Amino acid sequence: MDHDFNELRLDGVTRRFAGAGGLAFAALNELTLTIQRGEFIALLGPSGCGKSTALNCIAGLMQLSGGSIWLDSTRIDTLPPEKRGFGMVFQNYALFPHMTVARNIGFGLKMRGLSDANVAPRVAHALQLVQLTGQEHKLPGQLSGGQQQRVAIARAIVIEPPLVLMDEPLSNLDAKLRIETRAEIRRIHKELGRSTIYVTHDQDEALSLADRIVVMKDGVVQQIAAPHDVYAQPANLHVARFMGYRNVVEVAIERESGERVTVSGPDICLTGVRKQPLADGRACIAMRPEEFTLGADPGGSNTISGRVDNVEYCGRDSLIDVVTASGTRLYVRANGAPQAGDTVYVHIPVERTLVYPHE
Amino acid sequence: MTAPEAPRAAFDRVLLLVVPAAAFMLLLFIYPFLYGLALSFNPKEGGALANYAHFFTTDNLWPTIWTTLRLALPATLINVGLALPIAFKMRVKSPYQRWATTILVIPITLGTVLIAEGMLTYFGPKGWLAQFLQFFHLYEGSIRLTHNYWGVLISLVISGFPFAFLLILSYITGIDPVLARAASTLGADPRSQFRHIYLPLLAPGLAMCFCLAFVQAFSVFPSAVLLGSPAGPTRVISIAAYEAAFEQYDYSMASAIAMIMGFVQLVIVAAVLGARSLMYRGPVSAGKG
Ligand SMILES: Nc1ncnc2c1ncn2[C@@H]1O[C@H](COP(=O)(O)OP(=O)(O)O)[C@@H](O)[C@H]1O
Ligand SMILES: [Mg+2]
Numbered sequence: 001m002d003h004d005f006n007e008l009r010l011d012g013v014t015r016r017f018a019g020a021g022g023l024a025f026a027a028l029n030e031l032t033l034t035i036q037r038g039e040f041i042a043l044l045g046p047s048g049c050g051k052s053t054a055l056n057c058i059a060g061l062m063q064l065s066g067g068s069i070w071l072d073s074t075r076i077d078t079l080p081p082e083k084r085g086f087g088m089v090f091q092n093y094a095l096f097p098h099m100t101v102a103r104n105i106g107f108g109l110k111m112r113g114l115s116d117a118n119v120a121p122r123v124a125h126a127l128q129l130v131q132l133t134g135q136e137h138k139l140p141g142q143l144s145g146g147q148q149q150r151v152a153i154a155r156a157i158v159i160e161p162p163l164v165l166m167d168e169p170l171s172n173l174d175a176k177l178r179i180e181t182r183a184e185i186r187r188i189h190k191e192l193g194r195s196t197i198y199v200t201h202d203q204d205e206a207l208s209l210a211d212r213i214v215v216m217k218d219g220v221v222q223q224i225a226a227p228h229d230v231y232a233q234p235a236n237l238h239v240a241r242f243m244g245y246r247n248v249v250e251v252a253i254e255r256e257s258g259e260r261v262t263v264s265g266p267d268i269c270l271t272g273v274r275k276q277p278l279a280d281g282r283a284c285i286a287m288r289p290e291e292f293t294l295g296a297d298p299g300g301s302n303t304i305s306g307r308v309d310n311v312e313y314c315g316r317d318s319l320i321d322v323v324t325a326s327g328t329r330l331y332v333r334a335n336g337a338p339q340a341g342d343t344v345y346v347h348i349p350v351e352r353t354l355v356y357p358h359e
Numbered sequence: 360m361t362a363p364e365a366p367r368a369a370f371d372r373v374l375l376l377v378v379p380a381a382a383f384m385l386l387l388f389i390y391p392f393l394y395g396l397a398l399s400f401n402p403k404e405g406g407a408l409a410n411y412a413h414f415f416t417t418d419n420l421w422p423t424i425w426t427t428l429r430l431a432l433p434a435t436l437i438n439v440g441l442a443l444p445i446a447f448k449m450r451v452k453s454p455y456q457r458w459a460t461t462i463l464v465i466p467i468t469l470g471t472v473l474i475a476e477g478m479l480t481y482f483g484p485k486g487w488l489a490q491f492l493q494f495f496h497l498y499e500g501s502i503r504l505t506h507n508y509w510g511v512l513i514s515l516v517i518s519g520f521p522f523a524f525l526l527i528l529s530y531i532t533g534i535d536p537v538l539a540r541a542a543s544t545l546g547a548d549p550r551s552q553f554r555h556i557y558l559p560l561l562a563p564g565l566a567m568c569f570c571l572a573f574v575q576a577f578s579v580f581p582s583a584v585l586l587g588s589p590a591g592p593t594r595v596i597s598i599a600a601y602e603a604a605f606e607q608y609d610y611s612m613a614s615a616i617a618m619i620m621g622f623v624q625l626v627i628v629a630a631v632l633g634a635r636s637l638m639y640r641g642p643v644s645a646g647k648g
Contacts, residue, residue: 061540081543094541098559098639107555108545141641159545 004162005071008035008058008195012067013077015053027053029219030067035197037162040189042210043199044230046242050219051199052091055165058197060084071162082111087156089166093148095140101127101151102136108159126158129188146177153185157192164189166198170205182208203243207231215239236276237284237356245286246331250358253283261355266326270302272353282358289319289333291352295345303347306330308338322346399615410615420616423596424623430508430583430595431576434515438572439565441516442523447557450531460528467521474517475585479505482513510586511593515576523572530564531557534643560643566635570628577624596620 010033019025028050035041043051056062058069060081069077076084087108095104105126106119114122127133130150140148149169156164169185170178186209189196200206206213207227215222215230223235234240241248251263251270256278262271263283272285298305306322309329318337322330322344332346402409414420445463449456466474481487482504492498504510538560539552547555580597587593596616604613 059544061543080548081540082546082548084544085546086544088541088544090537090541092537094535094537096538096542096556097641097643107542107547111542111546111551139639139641155545165544 004037006037007072008163009070010034010058010067011070013054013057013064013069014066015050015057015062016065026065026219028057031214031221032067033214033221033224035163035195037195038193040186040196040198040209040211042206042213043197043216044203044206044213044242045201045216045222047201049216051201051216052167053219054216055088055167055197055199058163059086059088059165061088085159085161087159087161087164089149089152089156089164089169091168091171093140093152093172095148095151095155097140100137100139101132101143104140104151105136105155105158108155112159122158126154129157129191130154130184146173146181149173149181150184153188157188160192160194162194164192164194164196166196168199168201170200171202178205185209215242217242233275234286234354237286237359240286240354240356245288245354247287247289248284249328249330250282250284253278253281260350263355265328267324268304268328270304270348270353271350272355273351274355276356278355278357284356284358286354286356287330287348287352289331290317292330292332292334292346292348294320294332294334294336294338295347298345300347302350302353303345304330305343305345308340308342308344311337311340313337320344395614395617398611399618402611402615403609410612411619413612414615414619419594420599423594423599424619426593427577427579427595427597427620428623430511430515430579430593431573434512434519434576435569435573437512437516438519438523438576439527439569442520442527442568443561443565446524446528446531447553449528450536460525463524464521466517467525469518471514471518471581472585474514475582478510478514478517478586482510505586506588508587508592511579511583514582514586515579518582519572519576522575523568526568526571527561527564530561530568534560559639562638563635563640566631566638570631573627573631574624577627578620596623 010031013028013031014026015028016024016026031054033041043054045051053062057064057077060076060079060083064077067077068075096107099107102123106123109119109122123136124133127136130153132147132150132154135143135147135151140151143151149172153166153169156166166185170181173181182205185196185198198206198209207230210227212224213227213230214224215235217238222239223230225233225235230239231243234243234245237248249265249268251265251268253261254264254269255262256274259273260271261274261278261283262269263285264270270285295303304322304324306324306328308320309323310321312319314333317333317335320332320334320338322332324330330346334346338344399410400407402413405412449459469477479486482502483489484501484503484505486502486505488504489502492502504513534557538556539547542552542556543549578597579595580601583589583593583595583598587595589598597620600613600616600620603609603616
């Protein structure tokens with residue numbers, strides 16, 4: 001136990017469940033990933049895509065249907081959770097309701113056979129780390145949601161695990177607390193210098209916390225990349241949609257030269273960058289609302305004209321619905337406040353127009 | 360200047376719904392109890408406490424308390440002690456759990472007299488068990504499991520176990536399994552999970568279960584007569600009350616014995632529930648408060 005490691009290797013980790021009609025389906029399919037010491041990895045995907053399954057398999061709370069897990073050169077997927085020694089933070093905290101905050105946090109140390117005299121200072125240090133000093137004698141039921149979450153984090157990290165697993169730890173908190181606790185998680189991770197795997201369905205959380213993001217869909221990994229790459233260069237249309245490329249338009253391919261592809265629709269003619277091999281003359285382009293610029297005259301290339309259908313004021317900028325003559329709806333986030341009914345011209349840079357195979 | 364009058368709490372008419380239940384209790388429980396209590400202080404002869412004095416000085420009366428406790432306490436301990444590990448093993452939903460629960464619960468529907476009948480043919484000196492053991496030369500001596508202490512104890516276990524099992528199973532399944540999973544990630548093996556998570560959270564429920572099972576066992580009557588030796592080692596307190604009432608027609612004495620019986624039960628239950636008040640009794644789920 002407590003083995004420090006240089007890398008954790010997931011090799012084709014698969015977990016199947018009996019689905020409808022007795023047919024087995026893979027909730028997690030061939031997850032292969034190597035995590036370095038000190039890395040912060042986010043598993044990102046919509047609800048039901050197999051993130052918790054992946055985490056439970058790593059923690060040992062669920063058996064694998066296939067594949068293997070290695071800590072350096074030791075195979076660990078056959079060990080029970082208590083032998084793996086990873087810290088885990090559960091979505092609903094899972095604090096022991098009959099133990100005080102201090103005993104909750106000290107539980108893992110006690111299980112490791114430490115005497116009370118040795119447990120106390122480490123609990124005190126963990127309480128300090130999550131800024132809960134003074135609450136040690138309360139029961140979990142007497143704490144707020146945010147405090148409970150911090151107890152859960154303290155309980156997982158006090159045993160100084162080589163790897164901390166977190167399953168949507170912020171999803172039960174309100175927006176303000178979520179952002180504060182997020183910063184705290186990052187700070188604690190840095191302070192400990194160990195690895196963290198963090199499950200979330202919130203791309204902002206993943207982008208702000210992780211060193212690398214694993215985007216999943218239906219149990220299958222879609223992309224493993226640094227936050228900036230996932231954000232700016234989604235590997236496929238699914239990742240693009242998930243990362244906020246709200247404008248996806250099906251178009252015909254006119255011309256391909258190198259990376260650059262020129263595409264056209266009924267009243268759209270754009271040049272973009274190819275992200276995946278294309279075939280059979282059709283493609284989908286993906287564009288983020290905030291990467292458009294709004295103009296009143298048809299200046300230059302890569303411009304689409306349309307009529308403003310709806311304007312939603314958002315403070316810093318506005319969310320503007322633009323509908324082209326053929327009825328294609330574009331979501332544009334821009335400064336300026338056109339009126340509904342105005343004719344506008346929206347421009348998007350070539351390198352921010354991503355071209356994917358059509359679905 | 361006068362302080363503003365606090366608004367009087369409006370009468371909640373929903374409270375009227377408890378009236379039938381309260382009347383029922385009054386009629387069927389409190390009235391007979393008070394009647395019996397008064398009757399017990401009104402003996403056929405002698406002062407108000409004559410019945411009680413008689414009970415505690417007569418050699419075939421006061422020892423019935425011990426005789427009954429000697430049956431009821433072990434039976435309760437066995438039932439709760441056996442039900443706990445079995446219910447714990449069956450806490451996870453499975454088709455197997457449904458079957459086992461059904462089988463274990465059948466004795467509840469049988470009733471003590473039917474159980475006694477069955478036990479007489481099964482455990483008797485010429486019963487199936489004896490024949491089986493002798494046929495396979497496993498045990499040659501005579502088998503005496505009826506018409507003595509053991510017969511009554513076994514019957515108390517058979518009739519009391521399902522009750523304890525069902526009660527404990529419902530307590531266990533009420534405990535969020537994520538707590539044990541959390542404990543396991545913190546290094547607790549299954550034994551420690553039971554000891555540090557399940558047991559403390561179950562303790563108040565176990566105390567409750569113990570009380571209910573004990574009260575049930577303490578008022579043992581049919582099996583003590585049918586399977587025990589009602590003149591000797593299984594002369595329980597309810598037999599003494601029965602004799603006073605229906606053989607000597609001394610209802611006053613019978614009431615006194617019933618009061619003593621109730622008092623002994625009350626002492627044990629109060630002791631167990633007193634210990635329970637020292638335990639954690641909050642919610643047993645994880646989640647936020
Ligand atoms: N114990 C289980 N039995 C059957 N199916 C399960 C079980 N756990 C999860 N699943 C299924 O596996 C899929 C992935 O679930 P999960 O990993 O919890 O998703 P996520 O955490 O990404 O929301 C879902 O379709 C879910 O219904
Ligand atoms: Mg989940």
